[in-house]
Amino acid sequence: MQILKRVQKVPGGLIVIPLFIAAIINTVFPQALKIGGITSAVMSSAGTMTFIGCNLMCVGAQINPRGVVESLKRGAVLAAAKFFAGFVPAYIVTKMFGVNGFLGITPLMLMAAVTSINSGIFLGLMPSIGDEYDTGAQSLLGLTTGPFFTLIGLGAAGAAAFNPIALIASIGTMLIGFVLGNLDNDIRKFLAPGIGFTLPFIGFCLGAGLNILSIFKGGATGIILAVLVIILSLLFLVPADKFILRRPGYAAVANCSSGGSAVAVPAIIAQVTPSLAHQVPAATTAIAASAVITAITTPLLTNLAVKLWGSGKTASETKEKGEN
Numbered sequence: 616m617q618i619l620k621r622v623q624k625v626p627g628g629l630i631v632i633p634l635f636i637a638a639i640i641n642t643v644f645p646q647a648l649k650i651g652g653i654t655s656a657v658m659s660s661a662g663t664m665t666f667i668g669c670n671l672m673c674v675g676a677q678i679n680p681r682g683v684v685e686s687l688k689r690g691a692v693l694a695a696a697k698f699f700a701g702f703v704p705a706y707i708v709t710k711m712f713g714v715n716g717f718l719g720i721t722p723l724m725l726m727a728a729v730t731s732i733n734s735g736i737f738l739g740l741m742p743s744i745g746d747e748y749d750t751g752a753q754s755l756l757g758l759t760t761g762p763f764f765t766l767i768g769l770g771a772a773g774a775a776a777f778n779p780i781a782l783i784a785s786i787g788t789m790l791i792g793f794v795l796g797n798l799d800n801d802i803r804k805f806l807a808p809g810i811g812f813t814l815p816f817i818g819f820c821l822g823a824g825l826n827i828l829s830i831f832k833g834g835a836t837g838i839i840l841a842v843l844v845i846i847l848s849l850l851f852l853v854p855a856d857k858f859i860l861r862r863p864g865y866a867a868v869a870n871c872s873s874g875g876s877a878v879a880v881p882a883i884i885a886q887v888t889p890s891l892a893h894q895v896p897a898a899t900t901a902i903a904a905s906a907v908i909t910a911i912t913t914p915l916l917t918n919l920a921v922k923l924w925g926s927g928k929t930a931s932e933t934k935e936k937g938e939n
Contacts, residue, residue, distance in 0.1 A: 629811060629814040629815050629818065629875070630814045630815065630817055630818035630821075630875045630876070630878055630879075630903075630906075631818060631875065631878070631903050631906065631907055632818070633815045633816075633818035633819040633822060634818040634819065634821050634822035634825070634878065634899075634903060635822060635827070636819065636822065637658075637818070637819040637820070637821070637822030637823040637825070638822040638823075638825040638826065638827045639827050640822075640823070641822065641823050641824070641825060641826065641827075642826050642827040642828065648823050657816070658819060658820070658823065659820065659823045659824075660820055660821070660823045660824035661820075662816065662820045663817065663820040663821055663824070663879070663882055664882070664883075664886065666813050666816040666817045666820060667813075667817055667879050667882070667883060668787075668788040669788070669809060669813050670809070670810060670813040670814065670817060670876070670879075671760075671761050671786065671788045671789040671792065672788040672789060672791055672792035672806065672809070673792060673806040673807065673809035673810045673813065674760050674761060674789060674792065674810055674876075675788070675789035675790060675791065675792030675793035675796065676792035676793065676795055676796030676802060676803045676807070677796060677803060677806075677807060677810070678755075678758070678793050678796070679796070679797065679803075680755075680797070685748040686748045686749075686752050687752075687755060688860070689748060689749065689752040689862070689866065690752035690755030690756050691755050692855050692856070692859050692860050693752060693755075693756060693852060693855065693856065693860075693866065693867065693870055694755050694756050694758050694759060695855070696851045696852045696854075696856075696867070697729070697730055697731075697732060697756075697759055697764075697848065697851070697852060697870060698730050698759075698764050698767075698768065699851055700729050700730070700847045700848050700850065700851035700852065701726045701727075701728070701729030701730035701764065701765075701768060701847070702726065702730070702768040702771065702772065703851075704725050704729070704843070704847060705722040705725040705726045705729075705768055705769070705772050705774065706722075706768075706771070706772040706773075708720070708721070708722050708725065709722045709772045709773055709774045710772075710773075714774045714890075714891065714894075715894075718839070719835075719836040719839070719897070719901075720836065720839060720840060720843065721894055721897075721898065722769060722772055722774040723765070723769065723774065723881060723884060723891055723894050723898050724836075724840055724894075724897075724898050724901055724902060725840075725843070725847075726764065726765040726768040726769055726772075726774075727762075727765045727877045727880040727881060727884070727898065727902055728840050728841075728844050728873040728877055728901070728902045728905045728906075729843065729844050729847050729848065729873070730759055730764040730765060730768065731759050731760065731764075731873055731874035731876065731877035731880070732756060732759045732760075732870045732872055732873075732874050733872040733873065733874045733875060733906070733909070733910055733913065734756065734760065734874065736869065736872055736910060736913050736914060737866075737869050737870060737872075740869050740914060740917055741866075741869070741927075744865055744869075744917070744921050744926040744927060745865070745866065745926070745927040746927035749866055749927055752866070756870070759874065760874060760876050761786060761789055761876065761880070761883075762786065762880045762883040762884060763786050763789070765880050765884060766786075766884065766887060769884065769888070774891075784887075792806060814876075817876075817878075817879050818878070821878060821879060821882060821899055824895075824896070825896055825899065825900065826896075834904060836900075836901045836904075837900065837901040837902075837903070837904020837905055837908070838904065838908065840873075840901045840902070840904070840905045841873070841904065841905040841908035841909050841912075844871065844872070844873050844905055844909055845871050845909060845912060845916070848867075848870060848871035849867070849868065849871055852867035852868075852870055852871065853867045853868065855867065862927075863920075863921075863924040863925045863926065863927070864920055864924045865917055865920045865921050865924060865925075865926055866927075867920075868913070868916050868917045868919075868920040869913065869917045870913075871909065871912075871913050871916060872906075872909035872910060872912075872913040873902060873905040873906045873909050874906065875906045875910075877902050877905075877906060878899055878902050878903045878906060880902070881894065881895045881898040881899050881902070882895055882899070
């Protein structure tokens with residue numbers, strides 16, 4: 616039936632589709648996933664943090680600080696710009712409107728959606744438009760995956776209590792994966808498939824705690840959030856790429872997306888800051904919508920950027936001509 620291939624064709628499908636299926640089941644048959652035993656442990660909201668922890672360990676193992684200086688420089692600048700793209704507006708919203716935000720857009724949504732990237736899209740685009748250093752930049756751009764940036768940003772903005780122990784606890788498995796993956800490359804390779812394998816379980820467990828009606832109610836918020844992700848990312852990343860890195864700008868545009876993994880971030884934040892727990896359902900659905908929308912728009916915008924500013928290949932050719 617090729618179910619998996621069809622799911623993978625949907626942007627963020629591995630996490631979004633299971634989320635919607637579970638939300639429908641939870642809305643129509645709310646007791647079906649709460650029968651106890653192994654079923655509830657794996658297929659209810661009770662399993663959310665376990666699968667997220669496993670996913671973060673696998674993600675951490677893939678972050679490799681070793682690499683050429685140019686790749687690390689590009690990754691560091693773009694990752695920093697992505698952080699500030701979410702932090703600055705989140706800080707402003709917190710100071711002006713408080714933690715509950717404005718027009719349904721909260722600091723939690725901004726930090727989680729704007730600071731994350733869809734690394735699959737970035738890595739998929741770079742072989743055809745980038746140069747040999749662009750793909751390596753993902754080693755530091757990988758820091759946008761998970762709750763790290765969101766926790767730091769919300770704490771600095773005053774939208775959440777900053778607890779160093781809670782921060783370490785929330786990313787502890789990622790740190791373990793990082794250490795193991797860099798101590799043994801075989802461990803890195805062994806854990807790599809776990810990133811994709813755990814996504815459907817994370818999506819399903821998150822959806823098991825949602826009501827499908829709330830997802831449709833959050834549709835407009837998700838669209839607004841997606842637009843903000845694109846605009847804010849462009850405003851911060853393009854100048855950083857062009858004026859700091861002296862690059863054409865295509866890599867910046869390729870990062871104007873929300874990562875599918877960001878859908879799980881509100882649930883993690885609620886563990887650290889229980890006062891934000893009431894925001895989790897709305898934030899989760901809005902970020903899921905943003906992940907789907909930006910997954911569609913980012914490749915289109917990146918191709919437009921290449922037409923306007925050139926690609927990594929044309930930049931390399933221009934540099935070689937100048938040296939000759």
